Amino acid sequence: MTDRKLDQEQYENLKKICNNAGIKLTHQRLEIFKEATKTRDHPSAEIIYNRLRKKLPTIAIDTVYRTLATYDELGVVKTLHLMGERAVFDANLDKHHHFVCTRCKKIEDVYWPDFDSTKLPDEFKNLGLIQSRHLELHGLCPHCIQETAK
Numbered sequence: 001m002t003d004r005k006l007d008q009e010q011y012e013n014l015k016k017i018c019n020n021a022g023i024k025l026t027h028q029r030l031e032i033f034k035e036a037t038k039t040r041d042h043p044s045a046e047i048i049y050n051r052l053r054k055k056l057p058t059i060a061i062d063t064v065y066r067t068l069a070t071y072d073e074l075g076v077v078k079t080l081h082l083m084g085e086r087a088v089f090d091a092n093l094d095k096h097h098h099f100v101c102t103r104c105k106k107i108e109d110v111y112w113p114d115f116d117s118t119k120l121p122d123e124f125k126n127l128g129l130i131q132s133r134h135l136e137l138h139g140l141c142p143h144c145i146q147e148t149a150k
């Protein structure tokens with residue numbers, strides 16, 4: 001897992017998207033974006049808020065919630081509603097799926113192009129219109145396997 005720095009291009013892109021949507025990219029909003037996208041560890045709004053508070057003591061958790069919801073609408077950060085978990089935010093906009101460790105709650109990105117391109121069973125048509133598919137794998141991460149074996 002590598003930290004990604006917010007490069008100039010990413011910033012310009014965000015500014016353009018916000019401009020087009022008539023949203024002012026305030027200092028706080030920019031910092032929320034940076035915090036939400038700098039790691040791939042799928043932070044919750046609370047975690048993002050707690051990390052930002054050190055730098056921005058006046059930030060309100062409502063601002064964090066609202067800004068992240070806006071970013072989700074704009075498609076720059078994705079909101080994930082994993083089963084049994086609070087909403088978490090995903091900076092990885094590539095098509096991918098998730099492995100969730102049921103013990104430590106760590107969320108890892110997984111890629112499975114074959115799954116993405118497999119034709120859906122015909123009877124799925126009865127469900128209605130399927131617009132996306134997301135796979136959620138549950139289990140124990142290597143660390144937790146070791147911990148539980150002790």
Ligand SMILES: [Zn+2]
Nearest residue numbers: 101104141144
């Ligand atoms: Zn684990």
Ligand SMILES: [Zn+2]
Nearest residue numbers: 090092096109
């Ligand atoms: Zn992800």
